[in-house]
Amino acid sequence: MTSLAGCAEVTKQFGDFTAVRDVxxxxxxxxxxxxxxxxxxxxxxxxRMLLGLIGTSRGRVELFGEPPSRQTRSRLGYVPQGLGLxxxxxxxxNMQFSAAIFGTGAVGALPEALGRYAAxxxxxxxxxxxxxxxxAQALAHRPDLLILDEPTSGVDPLGRAxxxxxxAEAADGGxxxxxxxxxxxxxxxxxxxxxxxxxxxxxEGTSAQIVGSGHVVxxxxxxxxxxxxxxxxxGLQVALAGRGLRVPGADPGAVRAALGDLPxxxxxxxxxxxxxxxxxxxxxxxx
Amino acid sequence: xxxxESGQVxxxxxxxxxxxxxxxxxxxxxxxxxxxxxxxxxxxxxxxxxxxxRCMAGSLAPGSxxxxxxxxxxxxxxxxxxxxYEDLTVAENLDFRANGYGLPRQVGxxxxxxxxxxxGLSAASGRxxxxxxxxxxxxxxxxxAMLHHPDLLVLDEPTTGVDPVSRSGLWWLIAxxxxxxxxxxxxxxxxxxAERCTAVLVLDEGTELVSGSPEQIVAAxxxxxxxxxxxPEGEAAARAWRRAGRWRRWDPLSGQDTDQAPVGxxxxxxxxxxxxxxxxxxARQVGQDSDPGPAVLAGxxxxxxx
Numbered sequence: 284m285t286s287l288a289g290c291a292e293v294t295k296q297f298g299d300f301t302a303v304r305d306v307x308x309x310x311x312x313x314x315x316x317x318x319x320x321x322x323x324x325x326x327x328x329x330x331r332m333l334l335g336l337i338g339t340s341r342g343r344v345e346l347f348g349e350p351p352s353r354q355t356r357s358r359l360g361y362v363p364q365g366l367g368l369x370x371x372x373x374x375x376x377n378m379q380f381s382a383a384i385f386g387t388g389a390v391g392a393l394p395e396a397l398g399r400y401a402a403x404x405x406x407x408x409x410x411x412x413x414x415x416x417x418x419a420q421a422l423a424h425r426p427d428l429l430i431l432d433e434p435t436s437g438v439d440p441l442g443r444a445x446x447x448x449x450x451a452e453a454a455d456g457g458x459x460x461x462x463x464x465x466x467x468x469x470x471x472x473x474x475x476x477x478x479x480x481x482x483x484x485x486x487e488g489t490s491a492q493i494v495g496s497g498h499v500v501x502x503x504x505x506x507x508x509x510x511x512x513x514x515x516x517x518g519l520q521v522a523l524a525g526r527g528l529r530v531p532g533a534d535p536g537a538v539r540a541a542l543g544d545l546p547x548x549x550x551x552x553x554x555x556x557x558x559x560x561x562x563x564x565x566x567x568x569x570x
Numbered sequence: 571x572x573x574x575e576s577g578q579v580x581x582x583x584x585x586x587x588x589x590x591x592x593x594x595x596x597x598x599x600x601x602x603x604x605x606x607x608x609x610x611x612x613x614x615x616x617x618x619x620x621x622x623x624r625c626m627a628g629s630l631a632p633g634s635x636x637x638x639x640x641x642x643x644x645x646x647x648x649x650x651x652x653x654x655y656e657d658l659t660v661a662e663n664l665d666f667r668a669n670g671y672g673l674p675r676q677v678g679x680x681x682x683x684x685x686x687x688x689x690g691l692s693a694a695s696g697r698x699x700x701x702x703x704x705x706x707x708x709x710x711x712x713x714x715a716m717l718h719h720p721d722l723l724v725l726d727e728p729t730t731g732v733d734p735v736s737r738s739g740l741w742w743l744i745a746x747x748x749x750x751x752x753x754x755x756x757x758x759x760x761x762x763x764a765e766r767c768t769a770v771l772v773l774d775e776g777t778e779l780v781s782g783s784p785e786q787i788v789a790a791x792x793x794x795x796x797x798x799x800x801x802p803e804g805e806a807a808a809r810a811w812r813r814a815g816r817w818r819r820w821d822p823l824s825g826q827d828t829d830q831a832p833v834g835x836x837x838x839x840x841x842x843x844x845x846x847x848x849x850x851x852x853a854r855q856v857g858q859d860s861d862p863g864p865a866v867l868a869g870x871x872x873x874x875x876x
Contacts, residue, residue: 321735322703364731410615436730437759439614439774440844441851444811451812465733468762468844471814490814508606508749522738523608523745524766525784557762560734 285348286311287428287459288333293342295328302328304482305342310428310459315450317473318463321564325482326463330430333461334359347427357385360426360458364433366417370406374416377405378423385424393419410437418449429453429460435469447472467557478560480567490556497554497562500530500538504547517541531558580604581626581722581753586635588621595621596632596776602769603722603753608744610764611757612847613773619757620726622773623647626755627724639722643671646715646723653711656700660691660710663699664717671718678717685713688746689739705736712740716747723747725756729763741766761844772847780850784843791846792853793822796837809852813844820849822856 286309295303303325310316320326331337332344335351346355361367368377374393393401397415400408405416414437421429434450435443450472454460462473470476471490478486478493486493503526504510510528514521519541522529530538531554539549554562582602588595596618603609603626611619624630625637627647639645654663661682668678686692689709694702699710708728716723725744729737748754756767764770765784772779772787780787796819802810810819819837833840841849 319734321733322705433731437615439617439759439851440761440848441811441855442614444813444848448812451815465731465737466760466762467734468760472812474815508751511745511749521745522741522766523748526768557734561738564735 286345288346288461290329290333290339290344291342293329293332293339293344295325295332295337296340301482303332306479306482306484308333308477308484310461312427312457312459313454314475315454315460315462315473317470317476318461318479319465319470319476319560320479324479324564326479329479330461330463334361334430357424358427360421360424360429362417362421362429362431362434364436366413368405368413368417368420371404373402373404374408374419375401377416378420381420382423392423411439411442414438414446418446422449422453425456425458427458429458431460431462433464433466433469434462436466443468467555467560470556478563480564481570483567485563485567486559494554494556494559497559498551499554499558500533500535500549501552502528502530502538502542502547502549504528504542504545506545509545510542510547513543513545514538514541529558531562579721579753581638581640581755583622583625583632583637584635586622586625586632586637588618588625588630588632590621594776596625598635599771599773599776599778600635601626601755601771603755604768605721605753606748606751607768608748608754608756608766610767610770611755611773612759612761612764612770613757613779614759616775617773618776619773621776623724623726623755623757626722640720643718644721646718646720648708648711648715648723648725648728653714654699654707657698659696659698660686660702661695663710664714667714668717673718681717682713685717685743685746688742689713690735691739703736705732705739708732709736709739709743712743716743716752719750720747720752723752723754725754727757727759729758729760761847765843770843772850774851774854779854780847787850788841788843788846791841791849793820793849794838795820795841795845795849797839798837809856811848811852818845818848820852822853 289309291307292305293303294305306329318326332339344351347358349355374397394415397412400412405413435446438446450460464470476490476493477484502510507526507528511521514530519530519533535549535551580602584600586596586599599622601622611622613619625632626639627645628639628642658666664682686695691706691709694706702710712725712728728740744754744756758764769783770787771781798817798819801807801817802819806819810817832838
């Protein structure tokens with residue numbers, strides 16, 4: 284099976300600065316791939332190369348088995364973080380405009396639940412509704428590849444679950460989906476994750492594979508603020524977690540010692556994806 | 571609890587109603603923000619988070635209801651309307667702010683240096699604020715809001731659009747403010763962030779959906795939750811949602827039935843905060859669409875703390 288989008292050992296340099304180094308990535312039909320990375324990690328540059336908006340310095344990029352072109356772009360659906368809708372047109376007019384651009388002829392239908400907004404200007408609609416219009420527009424020409432940038436930003440939890448159902452339905456129908464996000468809740472919805480740091484891919488796999496056997500130390504103290512102060516003074520990196528604290532990259536013995544005689548329970552717990560992400564990014568910076 | 575989290579003082583709001591023209595932004599919302607704790611206000615765009623936070627910060631007067639907050643000079647607010655000057659450096663911005671707060675020069679500089687260091691911003695202290703990345707700018711604005719050790723710190727979505735590395739710096743600042751005894755109220759759209767807070771208030775269309783500590787909200791979830799491999803068919807589909815590649819199905823059982831559905835049997839799972847809040851939203855939707863019967867609504871308002 285040919286991949287929908289792929290690049291092999293791609294590098295992009297801007298003058299002396301290397302934004303992407305030797306990155307290989309494939310998106311297959313039916314899969315949802317999450318691309319994670321801190322700002323400056325190279326995600327946007329990589330996506331711009333995949334879309335053919337900029338060329339590579341080295342390496343090869345293919346979209347639907349051929350070099351990216353205007354032709355291949357018609358098989359793409361894209362929802363940018365800013366949604367890319369025209370505020371001074373109605374949802375229906377936005378859909379018509381998009382259909383005309385893609386030359387598909389068929390204007391996609393707005394989801395039934397959005398019917399009551401059909402005659403309102405997009406700029407006057409709640410952001411959650413605007414987001415659903417943007418999705419409907421991106422999916423209307425039944426794209427083979429969907430590229431989504433923080434697709435559920437600003438959406439309430441139930442609305443977020445419903446949007447992810449729409450994304451998963453597109454994938455179940457054979458589309459490939461590439462999602463970039465800063466939020467681990469969104470990352471958990473992806474079948475496979477690719478983590479970039481400093482222009483490189485530093486981890487790849489399911490969320491469980493990436494977290495692996497990583498652990499952090501959890502501290503539940505009678506007074507979290509006193510424990511926070513004691514751990515801080517010991518130079519440990521401390522994060523707040525409800526009424527407790529989490530200390531990544533530390534040994535339980537060292538944490539216990541730093542707490543002195545403060546009453547607290549100290550135990551090792553599995554790391555979260557965000558904690559593992561942070562560790563990978565820090566390692567890459569140190570290297 | 572001892573020390574900062576003993577919560578001698580509790581700021582907050584009671585039964586707030588706010589209208590913007592013909593739109594009702596808040597309908598009878600209450601919030602409690604104890605000293606030394608981080609309280610999250612959660613909801614999607616348009617839920618009423620910013621309106622509530624503006625009332626807490628004293629920049630908006632509610633139509634009715636009461637707000638308990640410290641005097642303006644003892645509060646910090648992000649985004650502050652006249653917050654950051656783009657043509658001043660990071661250090662100059664903080665110097666200026668410290669001076670405005672009436673802090674002795676050296677105290678202000680020492681605090682600023684420590685916060686900048688811990689938030690990973692030291693290297694940028696000579697940069698013009700207008701040249702900072704989004705995440706750096708957010709961190710600078712939060713530092714500016716907490717430099718005078720306020721009694722109440724109100725942060726409106728400080729982490730939105732921020733990458734995980736900057737987010738970690740922001741969370742250190744938030745924890746530090748609370749550890750020093752400040753009551754922190756923070757708006758977010760993400761429940762994994764809310765889970766890090768002591769108490770959570772979830773808003774939906776200007777009303778309270780659920781509130782309490784994350785544990786209380788989870789414990790108060792009505793009915794039972796099952797993990798199922800496929801999307802259920804029929805009317806159960808409306809009570810199901812996709813999560814991490816699998817499906818969750820919520821059944822609004824009565825108390826007796828719940829006893830017969832222990833965790834581990836028939837796919838029944840223990841919910842987390844994200845599940846419990848999703849269920850609360852579903853219960854409200856089901857309640858609006860049809861007569862839910864008493865079972866659906868049971869437990870919705872047991873949260874308590876806020």
